[in-house]
Amino acid sequence: MRKVKTIEPQAFDVELQGRGVPLLVAFLKRNERYSGQVGALEATCRQRGGSLRCFLYDEDYLDMATERFSVKGTPTFLLFHEGREVDRLIGESDGDTLNEFIGLSLSGLDRADSP
Numbered sequence: 001m002r003k004v005k006t007i008e009p010q011a012f013d014v015e016l017q018g019r020g021v022p023l024l025v026a027f028l029k030r031n032e033r034y035s036g037q038v039g040a041l042e043a044t045c046r047q048r049g050g051s052l053r054c055f056l057y058d059e060d061y062l063d064m065a066t067e068r069f070s071v072k073g074t075p076t077f078l079l080f081h082e083g084r085e086v087d088r089l090i091g092e093s094d095g096d097t098l099n100e101f102i103g104l105s106l107s108g109l110d111r112a113d114s115p
Contacts, residue, residue: 003045004038007055009064015053016083022106023053023080024098027071030059033092037075043095044102052102079105 007015007025015023026041028034038056045054057065065071069078069085077089079102087105089098 004041004054004056006058008058009061009068012055012057015055016080018053020082021051021053022086022102023055024102025055025057025078025080027057027062027065027069027074027076027078028059029062029074033075037092040093040095040098041077044098047095047099048102077101081106 004026012025024041024045026037028037041054041056045052062071062074071078073090075090075092077093077098078085079087079089087101087108089101093101
């Protein structure tokens with residue numbers, strides 16, 4: 001079963017305000033690296049189960065995303081939690097790197113929330 005869904009800007013806004021599970025969004029162009037990057041995203045999302053929602057930003061709206069999210073190039077991965085961007089990973093990635101990025105980013109939030 002596929003864990004990663006393609007998302008358009010309007011649906012993204014709804015998801016962003018959704019439940020408190022972190023949201024990972026990949027901004028990818030269809031090129032020779034596309035399938036490898038989608039595979040890494042799929043593997044990471046499967047591994048994290050229900051603790052992470054994963055989306056692929058609809059390629060038809062990438063120009064809009066570059067302006068709204070200051071995405072300068074692809075691939076770019078943005079991690080959101082509680083409605084705000086908490087970190088970003090720029091450049092080609094594999095599943096292990098994505099997992100490490102998510103873990104470090106979210107553990108930093110836990111430390112920041114501690115008294």
